[in-house]
Amino acid sequence: MNNLTTPGKIPSDLVADWHTLHRVFIRPEDEKSRQTLIKYMEQILFGLHDFLNTHVGVTEAIPLAALAQSFTDTTINREPEKKLADVIQDIINQIAPRAVNVASPYFIGHMTSAIPFFMVHLKAIAAALNQNLIKLETSKVLSVLEKQVLAKIHRMIYSNAQTFYDIHVQNANTCLGLFTNGGTTANITALWVARNRCLPATAEFSGVEQDGMAAAMTAHDLEQLVVLVSERGHYSLKKAGGVLGIGNKNVIAVKVNKHQQIDMAELTRQVEASAQNKKIRIAAIVGIAGATETGTIDPLPEMARLCRTHGIHFHVDAAWGGPVMLSDKYAGLLDGISEADSVTIDCHKQFYMPMSAGMVFFKDPTALDRIIYHAGYVNRKGSVDLGIKTLEGSREASSLILDSALKIMGSQGYALMIEHGIETARLFAEKIRNRDRFQLVTEPVLNILTYRAVPPALNQLLEAAVTPARRQAVDTCLDRINTDLQRIQREAGKSFVSRTCLKIHPDDAHTPVVLRSVIMNPYTDGRVLDQILDEQETILQSPEILQHQKIGFMAPI
Numbered sequence: 107m108n109n110l111t112t113p114g115k116i117p118s119d120l121v122a123d124w125h126t127l128h129r130v131f132i133r134p135e136d137e138k139s140r141q142t143l144i145k146y147m148e149q150i151l152f153g154l155h156d157f158l159n160t161h162v163g164v165t166e167a168i169p170l171a172a173l174a175q176s177f178t179d180t181t182i183n184r185e186p187e188k189k190l191a192d193v194i195q196d197i198i199n200q201i202a203p204r205a206v207n208v209a210s211p212y213f214i215g216h217m218t219s220a221i222p223f224f225m226v227h228l229k230a231i232a233a234a235l236n237q238n239l240i241k242l243e244t245s246k247v248l249s250v251l252e253k254q255v256l257a258k259i260h261r262m263i264y265s266n267a268q269t270f271y272d273i274h275v276q277n278a279n280t281c282l283g284l285f286t287n288g289g290t291t292a293n294i295t296a297l298w299v300a301r302n303r304c305l306p307a308t309a310e311f312s313g314v315e316q317d318g319m320a321a322a323m324t325a326h327d328l329e330q331l332v333v334l335v336s337e338r339g340h341y342s343l344k345k346a347g348g349v350l351g352i353g354n355k356n357v358i359a360v361k362v363n364k365h366q367q368i369d370m371a372e373l374t375r376q377v378e379a380s381a382q383n384k385k386i387r388i389a390a391i392v393g394i395a396g397a398t399e400t401g402t403i404d405p406l407p408e409m410a411r412l413c414r415t416h417g418i419h420f421h422v423d424a425a426w427g428g429p430v431m432l433s434d435k436y437a438g439l440l441d442g443i444s445e446a447d448s449v450t451i452d453c454h455k456q457f458y459m460p461m462s463a464g465m466v467f468f469k470d471p472t473a474l475d476r477i478i479y480h481a482g483y484v485n486r487k488g489s490v491d492l493g494i495k496t497l498e499g500s501r502e503a504s505s506l507i508l509d510s511a512l513k514i515m516g517s518q519g520y521a522l523m524i525e526h527g528i529e530t531a532r533l534f535a536e537k538i539r540n541r542d543r544f545q546l547v548t549e550p551v552l553n554i555l556t557y558r559a560v561p562p563a564l565n566q567l568l569e570a571a572v573t574p575a576r577r578q579a580v581d582t583c584l585d586r587i588n589t590d591l592q593r594i595q596r597e598a599g600k601s602f603v604s605r606t607c608l609k610i611h612p613d614d615a616h617t618p619v620v621l622r623s624v625i626m627n628p629y630t631d632g633r634v635l636d637q638i639l640d641e642q643e644t645i646l647q648s649p650e651i652l653q654h655q656k657i658g659f660m661a662p663i
């Protein structure tokens with residue numbers, strides 16, 4: 107570990123001079139250095155992957171605090187410390203084993219997972235080309251390739267007529283969507299457009315983008331601008347409220363029904379109330395297609411109808427669930443998404459791309475005109491530069507990776523992965539139901555479910571607890587059990603589920619701790635899931651956990 111960060115003795119042949127600097131930029135000068143480079147690339151492209159396959163552990167037993175002690179050197183060496191070969195060796199030997207093996211089939215806790223092998227190679231090609239999609243002058247063919255792949259996904263969502271795509275696929279004046287850094291910036295972009303759309307220019311006001319929020323509120327005689335989304339909304343929407351000057355308190359969480367979907371009666375009530383109150387305007391309503399915590403999907407057709415009736419921008423956050431549309435079997439789960447004014451889809455989630463890329467799409471190909479920015483040296487008026495309508499500036503060619511992946515996988519290849527995830531999650535739910543030490547909290551609609559450990563003795567107490575106060579007493583005890591269970595399993599390093607807090611009983615203020623499982627690795631199967639539950643049952647028998655259970659018995663209920 108120490109040789110990574112301790113300056114130590116620097117070998118005399120490691121110098122930063124003009125001659126060596128030149129070598130870093132040009133192609134390998136002779137056969138010998140060519141061979142060396144190829145060897146390094148093999149280490150990276152194949153060695154790293156073999157490594158991931160053989161080390162199943164999520165993390166090693168070294169605590170983060172101990173690791174942090176090896177990373178406290180805050181100086182930059184004047185002279186080079188290491189050759190490329192040694193740096194790569196260090197990464198393989200020292201860094202990779204202490205990183206998280208998200209590729210393990212036992213890693214079923216987060217939305218980051220194994221990626222198809224070829225993704226690493228495609229990513230390397232994108233880096234080698236080093237195109238910048240901000241403008242044509244640094245990307246040329248990649249700019250038109252990007253417009254084509256965006257049109258393909260737009261078509262997946264909206265299924266417009268061939269003539270629509272003929273007009274827009276390479277139209278320099280219109281834009282069907284954008285690549286972003288991820289779902290967060292995709293959501294911010296969608297709400298940015300929605301905000302500008304609902305605070306347009308008037309006779310003495312040039313629009314919110316130019317004059318700012320204070321002037322916009324005055325010009326439109328408003329006191330409050332709001333965004334409505336269910337309690338399950340991703341916190342990036344709150345960030346959007348912050349950066350757009352809407353205020354994150356004005357990103358209002360509408361309560362959910364027992365299926366974790368936005369409560370339509372409550373949403374309708376809020377929309378109608380604000381229609382009465384001329385001082386409040388709704389910038390957007392957000393439907394969730396695959397909630398981060400539960401994988402659940404809002405009633406998109408009903409939400410779309412409500413938005414249409416009231417002329418409100420309808421955004422669908424399908425960062426997680428978007429690619430489900432590629433499965434004929436399950437595409438129906440996202441019915442209504444084609445009514446959305448804008449849609450977020452992440453590439454680094456169920457498109458199985460490496461970190462990090464997302465996309466946002468607009469039904470109206472001129473919607474992005476509301477956020478056009480020009481600069482004298484790039485993105486001049488009338489140019490086809492893709493950077494004119496993006497939140498991000500410089501951007502890598504993520505489109506090349508997605509385009510290639512779609513060719514390699516076909517929609518059917520993606521469909522197989524999506525279907526495996528959903529069906530394996532259903533199998534997992536069945537296994538959880540069949541074990542008397544667990545309670546399934548949310549059914550998997552997609553490939554995400556939540557559950558918690560409820561030891562039989564506490565289950566009896568829970569069933570007997572009829573008031574919120576009594577339930578909370580048992581839940582508090584269960585929270586300790588589940589928090590420790592998740593931690594102990596994670597620290598053991600064999601498997602990983604995540605945890606969150608979810609309201610289980612609609613009358614309770616308390617939101618108990620639940621375990622959360624995301625199944626997207628094609629190697630995660632029934633046998634793996636049984637092993638994960640077996641391990642949890644074993645942990646439940648450990649003295650540390652049994653102790654919490656005793657406290658539970660003594661809880662005043």
Ligand SMILES: *Cc1c(COP(=O)(O)O)cnc(C)c1O
Nearest residue numbers: 288289290340342398423425426
């Ligand atoms: C992951 C996620 C986001 C945020 O995406 P990032 O790529 O992490 O920025 C937004 N919404 C939903 C529903 C998500 O699952």
